Amino acid sequence: MTKDLFGRHRAVLPDWLALYYEDPLEITHGEGRHVWDAAGNKYLDFFGGILTTMTAHALPEVTKAVSEQAGRIIHSSTLYLNRPMVELAERVAHVSGIPDARVFFTTSGTEANDTALLLATAHRRSNTILAMRNSYHGRSFSSVGITGNRGWSPTSLSPLQTLYVHGGVRTRGPYAHLDDRDFIDACVEDLKDLLGHTRPPAALIAEPVQGVGGFTSPPDGLYAAFREVLHERGILWIADEVQTGWGRTGEHFWGWQAHGRSGPPDIVTFAKGIGNGMSVGGVIARAEIMNCLDANSISTFGGTQVTMAAGLANLTYLLEHDLQGNARRVGGMLIERLRAVAARVPHVREVRGRGLMIGIELARPGTDEAAPEAASTVLEEARAGGLLIGKGGGHGTSVLRVAPPMSLTVAEAEEGAAILERALRSI
Incomplete structure (x- = not known):
């Protein structure tokens, strides 16, 4: 069969x-x-x-929430008020650590990263993106264009100019022989040098732990050190938490918190586990960034009542247990x-x-x-x-x-x- x-x-x-x-x-x-x-x-x-x-x-709590919501209404689009979407957005904004946070729900991590790139490039009026070598951010045209992993990047065509930064892999590459402090210093100097040869980028997008790349990560503190360099130049930091979010790393609720001395990222993307199998992704950003778009937008399937019910039940279970x-x-x-x-x-x-x-x-x-x-x-x-x-x-x-x-x-x-x-x- x-x-x-x-x-x-x-x-x-x-x-x-x-x-x-x-x-x-x-x-x-x-x-x-x-x-x-x-x-x-x-x-x-x-x-x-x-x-x-x-x-x-x-999980009984999630299947029960999905079943009960499906018995009422499954979908209406974002053109109508949606109580489960508002309730989950409130919970996500609260746990995000981002001040004055706004949340936009998508159907996947790919779409979440796509949205984050749209927000960053529109806010900064730049189509240049910094990304990490060995990274993976999804399968859409724009997210493939910033993916730093040859095995998952089927085209070199892209609407974005992407510049790749050292640091995502601790035990390979030209700085692998250095101790953690010197490794961070070398990566920061490489970043500064790179920024001296290009027009100002919109953002750095980085997975705190690279997922498809083989669960590699830099020493704690690297992205905090990067953030100081970026902040001086007005460049945004996007944390791709599609695989690391919601406490999976154990030590922190978000992967970026291992690099937390500089505060939260400007934008956080999430997906995968929040729906416990239901199709939920999303973007969290400060209001000034999230609200920078000057044209209408909706999401037909992002934030449907049934997926939001799953997310609420799952997040509640995760926190309570x-x-x-x-x-x-x-x-x-x-x-x-x-x-x-x-x-x-x-x-x-x-x-x-x-x-x-x-x-x-x-x-x-x-x-x-x-x-x-x-x-x-x-x-x-x-x-x-x-x-x-x-x-x-x-x-x-x-x-x-x-x-x-x-x-x-x-x-x-x-x-x-x-x-x-x-x-x-x-x-």
Whole structure:
């Protein structure tokens, strides 16, 4: 049955629509941290639909809120007052840390970043954008144009002039040998030098932890140091929190808070986990920036009543059950467990991450050369052992991405680590 579906998939969908596994998987249902496929096999889910099922599969509080709202009205567009949208915007503005915040809801992280770029370029009257090397910001024309990861950038055409900055990857590149303080200083000097050779940019867009790039991040404080340079020149800072937001890193509610001495970003984008699987994204910005557009705009599907109901229920559950604290505790234990495993596997170059956002970078033993074939082997072996994980990385897709729902238990973390250990030893 699955092979028949695979054939139908290939007959009507684009070749570039990537699928995991040699024998692709059809997930039919889920509960908690587990999912089942069409053959009835059960898996521990350590990827959550690319970090989107943030809280749990079939979370009763969210499914109940969606069902009840769907029984009343699902959609009316932003042309009418929408109580669930206003209520969620109030909650998001409150937790954002941005003064006088305004919130605009979209259907995805791509659309959120697209909107942030529109706001920044209109506010600053500049189409130049600073972005990080190894970054990923979505699949629209403008967001592809600022993505610094060759594997996810199918065209060099763009409405924007993009300049790429050092710093998103700590253990590769020309500054990798430096200690953290010197690394930050070198990146700041590189930024200053770059700004001396170009017209004033509109903004820097940066993921506090690069998601598709393999869960890489700079030393804490880099973006605070960047912010000081940017602020002097009136350049905006956009924090792409599509994957890091809502407490996933454990130590902070937002990824930017690891760099927080300079205060919040000018613009924050979010998506993925806030809807726990429902299609919700958005932009938070100071009122002067959000309100800078001088033409009408609406969102047909952004902020629909049913997705806002899901977001409200999910955010409430996340806060009331301290899932950020759980990500810190269980994620910290899982990282240490995986580092102990990695010490005995020559292919593992590095285990890195924060909270429940963990990357395992594979390389050919004794080198820094990426080993994408090893990553594919581990992905298949983990599935065979009953565990779903992801892949990423800017050097040949050789990073295993581990990002379970944030309600993960200690027992489930141990179970997943044991399966990963066997899978890693298989290479």
